[in-house]
Amino acid sequence: MTILTPPAGSAAAAPNNAKVVDPVYLQIRDLVYKVSGIYQGQEKLYLLADGCARRCKVIGAQSAREYWDHLTAHPGRDGELRQLLNELTIGETCLFRSQAQLDALRKVILPELTADKTRQLTKRLRIWSAGCSTGEEPYTLAITLMEEKAGLLKDWQFEIVATDLNDRSVEIAKAGIYGDYALRNTTHYYKRKYFMPLEGTKFQVRPDVKKFVSFNRLNLLDDSKMLFMKGFDMILCCNVLIYFDGDSKGRVIAHYFNDLSFGGYLFLGTSESLLKLNEQFRLVHFPGTIAYWKPPLQSGKV
């Protein structure tokens, strides 16, 4: 924490939550950010420490300091860093994962986009869930938009395009069957309205939700296929870019920029940033979340 905590060496004592953190984790946190754009805040440092501890066990490192050497000085450091990033982002997925992003979509972006598009005489919205894994994100988006069918999106057409590299994930996504863990943020109201109860504690997404979502296998580095992904108003790509190295990441982001309509938005994971990989996107804030905006032509910069 750098805003409130007095500089090191000052007479002030740090609060107790800062005392338990081995400074090497702050170094690892900075390295992770530099490479992936994912920032582990103070409240998430214990997750970073847990992830490091699991990796230490696997590779036989005896201390956090020794693990730091594995991440920076050993020949296999790039692979190890990727393994650590996997640890940090694994198991995060569930329906309604980021309420701040959904609020931004519903309360700020939809009113803005529908007003703009109405002026352009079109009533169609397209959203892409890139790296959709087992389908939690695209179904959440479909449900969020369906909630607006009587309001802002009355007489509108919308579609969610969901893609993932992994065939198996896409198959699971198509089935749309989820258990308690994936539904932990899903309210009773949504469960009743948009899901069918199955045996045990599982629920399946209703067909009237599924019809708004199309699932496909797509490799984000397949330039020929990426060229066909056009005209999106919003792209969500949460904790996916970590799987690419610098150059490929830049390529994927450039595709995203081209694939968005002017005035469209790219959302990453809640604590993930684009670093300096693309100067065309503009970072904007909504309450509790950031996004990358492709400004309309008249706003300049593009």
Next chain:
Amino acid sequence: MSTAISPNVRERVSRIEATPAIPAVLLPLLKILRMPADQVEMEAVARLVSYDHAIAAQCLRMAGSPIFGLSRPPKSIHAAVMVLGLHRIESILLTSCMGLAFPVKSWSIDPGVFWRHSLGCAMVCRRFSEGVAGADVERAYAAGLLHDLGILVNCLVFPGEFAVAVKRARQYQMPLDEAERTTMGFTHCESGQALAEQWGLGDSIVEVVTHHHDLGECVKSRGLVALVHLSDLLCRMRGLDYGYYERHKVDLLGDPAWKVLVAEYKQLENIDLARFTFELDEAVGEIRDLVSTILGPAAQA
């Protein structure tokens, strides 16, 4: 925004006591706290703190709070001062003084929410200006802390009208100043300006209080006003808001104030704004704890 204040607003604000009840230790303490950290004698700070009963009690209470994780609360003022550190003592000092100057009885917004926003904005202003050559970090901090002076004035002098404005802002999830303009015909910028001028708070603070929502006619301290304007917007997007969801997008880099800021604070041109934002999130929890402790358990909204 116009700087012409309606005579009615100015007249009603003039009924606020001519000088606030500022503790005698404020000025000498601030002078010490604003010295370079390595030159500050903690002995002297502790001695001055101990002269003022209210501030000393506040420091002891704060240092004994669970966020510092001490097994026993500190027994002496000196120990409390060591635990808290200079920045926190300054926040306690300024917040206590503002509280004394404004014995608000009718809060239309939660006082905890107000102080979190004010202290948050002060800290963001300080953070933006740290490391910028030639920037007056402490002036930036004070400007951030005082920018919403007019909200205190509105609570004190126009409680009924202001309550209606706050209700409207919450209902439509709109910026507070827009709701004030619609329902009251003026905003906390004008009422704050009237008091800031009356108290002679200095040109730069008067301009910050007056223009922090719109740089418009601001002439003298444009860089400082831009800094406060942007810090205020950022705080409202990251949990240091007025206690309700504001339905709007904040485009700091596209805001005309950003150009003004960068012209004066050149190093900010290459700032990693995403990381700056994530780091601010880390401070939010501590700001909440700080304000809860300063105000006491009754105001832990």
